[in-house]
Amino acid sequence: EAGVAQSPRYKIIEKRQSVAFWCNPISGHATLYWYQQILGQGPKLLIQFQNNGVVDDSQLPKDRFSAERLKGVDSTLKIQPAKLEDSAVYLCASSLEGYNQPQHFGDGTRLSIL
Amino acid sequence: GDSVTQMEGPVTLSEEAFLTINCTYTATGYPSLFWYVQYPGEGLQLLLKATKADDKGSNKGFEATYRKETTSFHLEKGSVQVSDSAVYFCALTHAARQLTFGSGTQLTVLP
Numbered sequence: 001e002a003g004v005a006q007s008p009r010y011k012i013i014e015k016r017q018s019v020a021f022w023c024n025p026i027s028g029h030a031t032l033y034w035y036q037q038i039l040g041q042g043p044k045l046l047i048q049f050q051n052n053g054v055v056d057d058s059q060l061p062k063d064r065f066s067a068e069r070l071k072g073v074d075s076t077l078k079i080q081p082a083k084l085e086d087s088a089v090y091l092c093a094s095s096l097e098g099y100n101q102p103q104h105f106g107d108g109t110r111l112s113i114l
Numbered sequence: 115g116d117s118v119t120q121m122e123g124p125v126t127l128s129e130e131a132f133l134t135i136n137c138t139y140t141a142t143g144y145p146s147l148f149w150y151v152q153y154p155g156e157g158l159q160l161l162l163k164a165t166k167a168d169d170k171g172s173n174k175g176f177e178a179t180y181r182k183e184t185t186s187f188h189l190e191k192g193s194v195q196v197s198d199s200a201v202y203f204c205a206l207t208h209a210a211r212q213l214t215f216g217s218g219t220q221l222t223v224l225p
Contacts, residue, residue, distance in 0.1 A: 004157070033212065042118075042203050042215030043158070056212060091157055100146050100165050103213060105157035 002026065004106035006092050012112045018080035021109045025073070025094030031055075033103060034067055034077050035091040043091055049075065050097070079111075087113045116141040120204050120216035127194055127223050135189040135219045137178075137204035145206040147171075147180050147187040148213065152201045161189075161202070194223045 005024040013019050025032050030051050035043035046065065048055040052072040060067070064083070069075040079086055089110050093103040121136040139145065146165045150158040162171030167182035176191045187204060204216040 006157075035213075040217070042205070042217050043213070044215070045212035048212055093158075100163075100207075102148070102160045102163065105150075105159070107155070107157045 004092055004094055004104055006090075006106035006109055008109055009107065010110050010112075012114065013082055014114050015084055016081040018078065019082055019111065020076055020078045021090050021092075021111075023075045023077070023092030023106060025075075025092070026104055028096065029094035029104070030072070030097040031095045031101070032069055032075050033093040033095075034075070035093065037089040037091055037108070039088070046077070046090075082111075082113050084113050087111060116145065116206060116208070116214045118204050118206055118214055118216035120202075120219050122217075122219070124220035124222060127221070129196055129223055129225050130193045131223075133189070133191040133194045133198075133221070135202055135204075135221070137187045137189065137216060139185050139187065139204075139206050141185075141206055141208070141214075143208065144182075145208050147178070148205045148207070149176070149178055149187070149189050150203045150205060150215075152203065152218070154200075158203065194221075196223045196225050199223045 032049045034046040037043040046060045047057040049069045067077045089108040091108045093105045095101040095103045117140045148163045149161040151161045162173040164171040164180035170179045201218045205213040
C-alpha cells in the first residue's frame, strides 16, 4: 500500500514569511496527526484530526499555526508568520480509527527559517 | 502528564554486539508502548509494540517487554548489524490519542 505522502521535502524561508505543508494519509485512515520534531528531540503533537474534525489541538500555537482537513482526507498545515524557533521537521502520520492502531509516518518536511 | 525517558546517546557498538536501549515512562493507567526507528532523512517506522503488562513485542531481532512494575520498556537485540544504525524512539499512547515520545537514542554500528 502507498504510504503517507508529504510535500515539500524541504523548505527554506525567511522569518515573518508564510509557509504551507501538505499531507496525504494512507487510504482509509480516518485519523491524521501533525507532529513537530526539533533537532535532537522526539516529535511533539501539534494537532490530531478524526476524519475532518479536530480531536486535539491543545499544543498548536494558534496565533501563527493553522491546519485543516476539509474533506477528511488530505491535510494542510500553515505557519504565518514564521519565527526562527519554527525551524524543525514537520511530520504527518495517519492511522486507522480505534484503540491501539499504529501510526504510520511520512518522511516529513524539513523547514529552515533564515 | 505522560512522559518518556530514554537513555542518552549516542551509542556506538561493533557489529554483532548486544544492544540495550533503556526506556522508562510515567503515565496514568495502562498505556500502550512502542519503539519507533528513524533512518537518516526518513520518517519514523514502527519497530514493535506492546499493549499490556508483560507483553513482549518483537520484530527484526529486536525485543522489548512491557514491565508495569518498573514502568520500563527496554529495547534489546542480541547481535546488531551496520544496517541497524539509526535513531530509536520509545513512545507511549493512551487509547486512540497522540504518541508521547522520548528524546531518541542515536545508534551507530561499526563494521
